[in-house]
Amino acid sequence: MEIRGPEPIGCKNCRTTGSLGANGTWAACVSRRFRTVHLSSNDVELAPALHLHEVSKRYGARWALVRVSLTVRRGTALLLTGHNGSGKTTLLRVLATAVRPSSGKVEILGLDAALEPERVRAQVGLLSHAHYVYEDLSGLENLLVLARLLREPGSAATEALERLGLSPKDDRPVRTYSAGMRRRLALARLFLKRPAVALLDEPFVELDPTGVAELEARIRELRSAGTTLVLATHHIEQGLQLCTDRLHLEQGRSIAA
Amino acid sequence: MSTLTLVLAAVGEGRIRGGWEYVWTAYGIAWAGISLYALSLWARWPREERK
């Protein structure tokens, strides 16, 4: 079936995205005044995975992101590079709706992150420095809490653990885990959720070479399942092997590379 | 007799005589509070607007 999108009006705020309308037509009509988002299913399906318009974020006296604009199509794997403190983590956290940008507009899969954070969050998975796991619970218990909140069966939690090479029978608390095991558990959370957009913040640190190889295989699995990927890392070679595009950040400003 | 006992005695009679020291202290505190706060506002006034 031929999909005919609506008129290519693009993002209300920026004309640049209008050019996207030429081949992949999408439109998001956002009425801030009534706090509603009018999107036809076609629009949502055709909207880019991620769209940022002039996004800035300030922490205390420091600007972590300065007017970053970015559009990422679906199925893309974007490599995010930059020095420490260049804003990679902040960018990922903004995309995950973990922090609200100080100014600017974020759209994930055609949904306005400021207006519909819940719907955005249901589609996005963030692998962050903080692993979102309870230290006093075992790996399985942690995943079971998540599975219940996602209405997944308990077997899904077991499966996710096994897929990452962790034993569901291991009832030690996470407090006793090594750094590599924690990272695997955090990834198991991501696999349990199966998000449409996966945001990975430095996934390779603290992993031994076998761990890195395994992780690469898992990331390829995500890619082949059509997941849109944003990968922030200092391991540029590994990143370039996995990703199709690259964005370089310097002092919170985007330098497309 | 000290002022204090005088005042306390007056309370017993239901009528307070004197008590100006309390009045002066009260007005002093009110005025000092207001003036000190005004001073602090002046000190905190943003410099680019003070010109």
Added chain:
Amino acid sequence: MRRPGLLASTWVLFRKDLLLEWRSRARVNALLFFSLATLLLFSFALGPDTALLRRNAGGYLWLALLLASVLALGESFRVERENATLEGLRLVPVNARAIFLAKAVANAVLLAGLGGLLVPVLVALLDVRIVLPVGQLLGLILLGCLAIAAPGTLYGAIASHARARDVLLPLLLFPILIPALVAAAKGTALVFEGDPMGQFPSWVALLTSFDLIYWGLGVLLFPRVVEE
């Protein structure tokens, strides 16, 4: 994608919070001994006049619970801060009201349990007699702990992400808890001393309205607190 409803999520999170408390029961035990120590300290600070101590027993109970509550609330949010799990829950996504209800109920249960354990200690240590039915005392303790837990959870979430959080939580919490403290301590004193004037119901009414107001405000405002 279908999500569990408010009550279902609350139930999942409540069980998680209780499990966490059970796993860290060494800390819960420490909390119990902390409140026992405060009871002892009150007795020592106010001298060996047993009649005076007995008369003040209700106040001691609630001061001990109030001091313990600050530690318990701080701890319940320290656990969440350790790996940013509160943010993790938010990103699942979980209804923020479920997070509030689960945490506040779990804290209230913990404090009420602590209160229940302190009563026999008061009886033994200060020679307190429970004049009114014990059920009334337990109900009062539950109401009082609910009163501490609702604003405590709201403020705990705020203070845990601020600087100087250990000072900030009691500074924010204690002033607004004064009505609850007054009602709970007076009511408890009536339980211990007898209630010839029939004042007990009015203190319970005050405590209940405090509970209703702050649980309502908590449910209403907590989403805004965690959203930032």
Added chain:
Amino acid sequence: MSKPVRIGFVLFAIALLVSGAWIGLAWAPPDREMGHVQRIMYMHVPAAWMALLSATMNFGACVSYLWKASWKKDAFAEATAEVGLLFGTIAILLGAIWGRPTWGVYWAWDPRLTTMAILLVAYAGYLALRRFVDDPDRRAVWSAVVGIIIAVDVPVVYFSVKWWKSLHQVQSTPRTVDPQMVIALRWNAFAFLAVLIVFLVTRYRIALAARMRETTVPDAPAGAREAVAS
């Protein structure tokens, strides 16, 4: 407001305050019961009124901020809390000084004074919270939540303290006193209102300038462009 108007209003407030002090100290007659000590009321009562007015405005600003966020509301909330704390402190100190010759003690656990004292500690906590949170958005939302909770607590605190212990009998509103005293009280109330307005406006502008400093986005660097990954 233009600058001459502002300066004029400040001078007007000072004139009201000075004349109010003269009226309170010299012109108004001494009270039959309380003698000259009654003159403290001309400062105490308006200060308490201004504190309550500030608290009410703070509540309004907090609710309004959560309804629809704006830095102006946040700045106004900050101003009302601080100025309210100032007037509340003055009211409490004056109340205690008035209590010494009248009740024989500085602090008689009078419900209104006690409620005011609790309120002051609560607003001190509010201002401390504002100082301890660096992120402006978080600070604004969290302090708005705290402001609402404090305001809602006021009647509950008042009732609980009243039930707990009641001592305050004389209601010191203009209705129960001599006409000359009514004029003195009203004059000083307006003087304090003028001072309150001056303080609020000034403090609001200071707070708003700070917010603007905190939240202005730096310009995009030359050569920055939108990245499109496809």
